[in-house]
Amino acid sequence: MTIPTLTPYSLPSEWAVNKVQWPVDPARAVLLIHDMQDYFCDFWGEDSPFVAALVERLAAVRERCKALGIPVVYTAQPGQQANAERALLNDMWGPGITQYPARQGIVAGLAPAADDTVLVKWRYSAFQRSPLEHLLRELGRDQLIIGGIYGHIGCLMTACDAFMRDIQPFLLADGIADFSQADHQMALNYIATRCGRVIECREMLGLGHAAGLRLTREALQARLLAMLDEIDEPFDPDENLLDYGLDSIQVMSLLSEWREQGLELSFTDLAKTPTLNGWWAQIQQHGGAA
Structure with a gap:
């Protein structure tokens, strides 16, 4: 009837994809x-x-x-x-x-x-x-x-x-x-x-630390389109970027570039929601949005 004796365990490293991408706002x-x-x-x-x-x-x-x-x-x-x-x-x-x-x-x-x-x-x-x-x-x-x-x-x-x-x-x-x-x-x-x-x-x-990088959503989309193969259909910001042809080497190159400018994101962060909208939400959350 009481709380049982508890034992340590490995913390979960993955979970269901967040349905919402609210950014944490220190003012709120x-x-x-x-x-x-x-x-x-x-x-x-x-x-x-x-x-x-x-x-x-x-x-x-x-x-x-x-x-x-x-x-x-x-x-x-x-x-x-x-x-x-x-x-x-x-x-x-x-x-x-x-x-x-x-x-x-x-x-x-x-x-x-x-x-x-x-x-x-x-x-x-x-x-x-x-x-x-x-x-x-x-x-x-x-x-x-x-x-x-x-x-x-x-x-x-x-x-x-x-x-x-x-x-x-x-x-x-x-x-x-x-x-x-x-x-x-x-x-x-x-x-x-x-x-x-x-x-x-x-x-x-990492909130508030990425003072050196100030991306806009439009700049992020333009950069991604430049890295992708020619697309025959309208670009969908909710479509998996890997399906458009983006590869892991290109992702790591972007991450390295952003880190040099003060934005700390990991490959896992981007892999959870590999879409333009998903990446933009991560950038906003980590303080890299203009």
């Missing part, structure tokens, strides 16, 4: 560090390298967000909860954190700063019985970047809830942890295809 976004409390991390064991690596990635994302002026919000369950407050959570998970109130703090390495907001967490979704939506509206922000634990429970439900409130959710693929690789994979696939956009921590770390 808020970072949510979800339930990174000692109690929930304890299920991987004391001094878990798996948890330590997650904390390190989230701490780096948090620092980048602060540098970009993105507010940081935490959720944390209280160590003292009456049975009526836990309600159905008692049936599903037992008394939970109330048995270990001393473990309600945020894990070392991710402790909230004085200017961060910590919300009391009562249910799977961070929006339930909380002022999170009001806070976002008050700040004039409508994007929510989500990292923490557990992926297929609170992180997934928060992303769904955000979507239904017209707030764009972004799930950090390697900034969450879960009961198992299968649960983690399910959360990524669901969000990518139903209610949000899945991104990697390194994409957040």
Whole structure:
């Protein structure tokens, strides 16, 4: 009835193709560090390298967000909860954190700063019985970047809830942890295809760094057309570029050129959505768009 003992696993490296290509906008976004409390991390064991690596990635994302002026919000369950407050959570998970109130703090390495907001967490979704939506509206922000634990429970439900409130959710693929690789994979696939956009921590770390490159969509299309064989039909920005004749050597040449100008993209980034529109979304997300 309680959370099971958890074991480390290899993080998923692939997931379903994102149905939306929203770019993260520092002026619209808020970072949510979800339930990174000692109690929930304890299920991987004391001094878990798996948890330590997650904390390190989230701490780096948090620092980048602060540098970009993105507010940081935490959720944390209280160590003292009456049975009526836990309600159905008692049936599903037992008394939970109330048995270990001393473990309600945020894990070392991710402790909230004085200017961060910590919300009391009562249910799977961070929006339930909380002022999170009001806070976002008050700040004039409508994007929510989500990292923490557990992926297929609170992180997934928060992303769904955000979507239904017209707030764009972004799930950090390697900034969450879960009961198992299968649960983690399910959360990524669901969000990518139903209610949000899945991104990697390194994409957040690269946000705003590509100051040397300022592409336009028209310039990107012109460059691609120059690299392609003669096309007998109208160019389709949603057509696979490989089907048009673009090869991996040409892709690597483009990536090398962009890196020299400060735009950090990988072959994997481009291979996920090998279309003009897909590549343009990646360039926008990494700050390389004019």
